[in-house]
Every structure is written in C-alpha cells, then in structure tokens.
Amino acid sequence: MTQLQRFTFDPxxxxxxxxxxxxxxxxxxxQLFVTGQMPTDPATGALIxxxxxxxTRQVMRNLQAVLQPFGASLDDALMVRVxxxxxxxxxxxxxxxxxxxxxxxxxxTCVGVxxxxxxxxxxxxLIVGLPDDAAHRTEGR
Numbered sequence: 001m002t003q004l005q006r007f008t009f010d011p012x013x014x015x016x017x018x019x020x021x022x023x024x025x026x027x028x029x030x031q032l033f034v035t036g037q038m039p040t041d042p043a044t045g046a047l048i049x050x051x052x053x054x055x056t057r058q059v060m061r062n063l064q065a066v067l068q069p070f071g072a073s074l075d076d077a078l079m080v081r082v083x084x085x086x087x088x089x090x091x092x093x094x095x096x097x098x099x100x101x102x103x104x105x106x107x108x109t110c111v112g113v114x115x116x117x118x119x120x121x122x123x124x125x126l127i128v129g130l131p132d133d134a135a136h137r138t139e140g141r
Contacts, residue, residue, distance in 0.1 A: 004026065004028055006025070009069070015065040016045055025070075027130070032129075034127075036081070036125035038120045074126075076130065077126045079107045081124065081125050082124050084121065089122070
C-alpha cells in the first residue's frame, strides 16, 4: 500500500523556509510533488536581488536543495510548471532554465500570472519520479 508522506525541511538543509503554511514536498509512492519554489535566500527567506535570470537561478538552487534528501535531481523531473509575472521575461528565463536540465528535458508548462508571493518574478514547481535507490531515503523526517 502506498503511503502519503509530507516533508518540511529545517533551516540549514539548503531549502528555504516556506513562505506559507505548506510542506516543501509530498511523496506518494515513487512520485514527489515539490511545492513551487521562490527566489528566496535559504538563510534569510528574503527575496534575492536581481532580475528574472538571477531569480530563476535561485529557484533552481532551491529546488535542488529540496530534491537532495530524496537522492533525486532536476533530471528526475517528470513535469515542470513555471509561473512568470511578465511574459516579456520568457526568453531570458528559458536561457537560464535550460542550463539546469540535461536533454531531453522534462515536460513543462509555463503560465503568466498577475503576481507571486514575496513579489517574485518567477516560481517553479515539480513532479518528480524518484530513483529506485531513493526508496528509503528521508525516512523519519
């Protein structure tokens, strides 16, 4: 029987503090649903300085930090959702985004939104297929 598990990571793990009342990730069997990450500094929780390229880079770092305890990487992503407050940033975000995934890249949706938490320009969430060797990682968290 598949068991639902939710994970919120402590400061110092590299994952930023959540900006609301939710878990960093929810595991259901060999799938991991990763909450949308913001371009926040993991140490302070504050929005980082810079435009969409710098913010995309920080979001990807934050996603990696959430995936690390599961023995997963961005290349294990099955589906990616990107949220942009300005579709004029689409090309710049894509240029940074593509550096973080090996080809062939995962399926993706990108939507324009009227606003994001902490006044971010970009937010990204993931659905990840956990590697077989990650079956027992994060037990007891």
